Amino acid sequence: MLNKVLIFSIFATAAFSHDMTPAYPDLKPSHVSGVSKVEMSLFNARSDVKYYQIEVFDKNWANIPFSSTYRIIKLEHKERKNFDVYIRNMDIDRAVYLCTTSKISKSKSTRPFVASKICSRLDGPQA
Amino acid sequence: MKYSAFILAMAALPAAANTEINGMVEAKCVIQTDTSGVYGNPTADKLSTASSDGGVIPVVRYDVAIADYYLAKISHPTEFSSSPALSDTVTWTGETSVSQTSDAGMSAYDTNKVVYGSTTEFDLTIAGSTWFKTTSTASYGFGKAFPGGNYTAIVVAECIAK
Numbered sequence: 001m002l003n004k005v006l007i008f009s010i011f012a013t014a015a016f017s018h019d020m021t022p023a024y025p026d027l028k029p030s031h032v033s034g035v036s037k038v039e040m041s042l043f044n045a046r047s048d049v050k051y052y053q054i055e056v057f058d059k060n061w062a063n064i065p066f067s068s069t070y071r072i073i074k075l076e077h078k079e080r081k082n083f084d085v086y087i088r089n090m091d092i093d094r095a096v097y098l099c100t101t102s103k104i105s106k107s108k109s110t111r112p113f114v115a116s117k118i119c120s121r122l123d124g125p126q127a
Numbered sequence: 128m129k130y131s132a133f134i135l136a137m138a139a140l141p142a143a144a145n146t147e148i149n150g151m152v153e154a155k156c157v158i159q160t161d162t163s164g165v166y167g168n169p170t171a172d173k174l175s176t177a178s179s180d181g182g183v184i185p186v187v188r189y190d191v192a193i194a195d196y197y198l199a200k201i202s203h204p205t206e207f208s209s210s211p212a213l214s215d216t217v218t219w220t221g222e223t224s225v226s227q228t229s230d231a232g233m234s235a236y237d238t239n240k241v242v243y244g245s246t247t248e249f250d251l252t253i254a255g256s257t258w259f260k261t262t263s264t265a266s267y268g269f270g271k272a273f274p275g276g277n278y279t280a281i282v283v284a285e286c287i288a289k
Binding site for chain 2: 017046
C-alpha cells in the first residue's frame with residue numbers, strides 16, 4: 001500500500017522511575033536573613049532522563065520565586081542528589097508545592113515519552 | 128593491686144556488643160514506566176494505542192509507601208511532541224484507568240477517579256503499587272492521511288502530595 005514506515009510510540013522504555021523525598025519537608029532558617037531553606041533529595045532511576053526541573057507553586061499552581069543551586073538539576077542514571085531550595089519568608093505562606101519534573105531531550109535517540117512530575121507539599125504535616 | 132585484678136577479670140569476660148539497625152519508612156511516591164506504549168495505524172487517518180488497532184497501551188506504575196499521602200494525576204496526550212509537518216487539526220481522545228493493583232481495595236480507585244479535560248485524578252488511599260493504563264487516539268483532519276514519519280506524544284504522570 002504505502003511504501004513508508006511509521007513508528008509511533010508513547011513510551012520507549014520500561015521500568016524507569018523518578019523519586020523525590022520528603023513528601024512534607026521541614027522549612028528551616030537559612031544563613032540568609034528573611035529566607036527559609038528546604039532540604040530535598042532526588043533519585044533518578046530513569047536511564048532515558050538526565051535533567052529534572054525544580055519549581056515552586058502556590059495553591060493555584062502559580063509560580064513562586066525561589067533560589068537553588070540548580071533550576072535544572074542533572075542526574076545520571078541511578079544517581080541520588082540532595083539539593084536545597086531557598087524561599088523568601090514573605091512567600092512562605094503562599095508556597096504550597098515543590099515539584100521536580102523530568103525534562104525531555106531534543107535528541108531523538110534518547111527522547112523519553114513519559115513526563116514524570118513529583119510534588120512535595122510545603123504546608124503539610126511532617127511525615 | 129586490687130585495680131589490676133579487677134581489670135584482668137574484666138578482660139577475661141567474653142566480649143559482647145549490640146549493634147542496632149535503624150530504618151524509617153517515610154511518605155514517598157515513585158513513578159515508574161512499566162510498559163512501553165506504541166501507536167498502531169489501523170487506518171490512514173488514525174493512530175491508536177488500542178490492541179485491536181495494532182497498538183500497545185502504555186502502563187505507568189505508582190508506588191506509595193504510606194497510605195493517603197498522594198494524588199496521582201495522569202494526562203493523556205493532546206499534541207505530538209514531535210511529528211512531520213501537519214497542515215490540518217488532530218482530534219485527541221484518551222482514557223486512564225487502573226489495570227493492576229497490589230491490594231484488592233485499590234480497585235475502588237477507578238470508581239472514585241475524577242476526570243477533567245485530558246487529566247484523570249486518583250486518590251492513592253492505600254499503600255502499595257497501582258498500575259494505570261492510558262489509552263490514546265489521534266485522528267487527523269476529516270479522513271485525511273497522516274503524513275509518513277515518526278510521531279511521538281507524551282503522557283504526563285504526576286504524583287502530588289496531599
